[in-house]
Amino acid sequence: MASHYFPDADEPALQPFTKAFVRLMFAHAAFEHRVSDLMDTITGVVGFGEQPKSRWSADNRPKLMKRLINEHHPEGLPETADIVACLRRSIPFCRDRNLLAHGSWWEFNVDTITVRSGVEWPEQDRHRTFTVAEIQDTASLLDDLEVELWKLQSAIEARDPKIDCPHE
Numbered sequence: 001m002a003s004h005y006f007p008d009a010d011e012p013a014l015q016p017f018t019k020a021f022v023r024l025m026f027a028h029a030a031f032e033h034r035v036s037d038l039m040d041t042i043t044g045v046v047g048f049g050e051q052p053k054s055r056w057s058a059d060n061r062p063k064l065m066k067r068l069i070n071e072h073h074p075e076g077l078p079e080t081a082d083i084v085a086c087l088r089r090s091i092p093f094c095r096d097r098n099l100l101a102h103g104s105w106w107e108f109n110v111d112t113i114t115v116r117s118g119v120e121w122p123e124q125d126r127h128r129t130f131t132v133a134e135i136q137d138t139a140s141l142l143d144d145l146e147v148e149l150w151k152l153q154s155a156i157e158a159r160d161p162k163i164d165c166p167h168e
Helices: 012-043 061-072 080-102 132-159
Strands: 104-108 113-116 127-130
Touching: 012 061, 012 080, 012 104, 012 132, 061 080, 080 127, 080 132, 127 132
Parallel strands: none
Antiparallel strands: 104 113, 113 127
16 A cells, blocks of 8 residues: 555544554553652642642653652652652653654554654654554553552552542
8 A cells, every 4th residue: 555645534544543542642641640649649749740830741750750759758768769760661652652642643554654743853853653553552551651650659658648538
């Protein structure tokens, strides 16, 4: 099948990509919600993670989360290194999600979609090609990272429950 530029959303062959994309959006939303809940647990303030000042880019999130933990738990948390590592691992998946969500679905063929970034980032090609499987894998990996953060959050809450209401 030949490539098509700016595919029609109703193109039947595009549907596996759109389905995978929706799954990715749901996985990303769950991951972001988990990060917010974790911030609530760390600070002991319900809603802290949803405040505009707490909406951090994926790239800055590991260091800012470490700083937040140090501010609210000067004695440290055993989970700090694992939380920071998890957030670092999430960066490329959040970047992929952002490109798919905010980029132009530029070139389509039956096997791949090429997405063009609206921003020219240093040392990065403005075009990335994705398969359906790659988009689904990104969603699955974000799901796994959300579960990992949930386990770390649960360990903190079990040891020192500062928040009166459960997040689930």
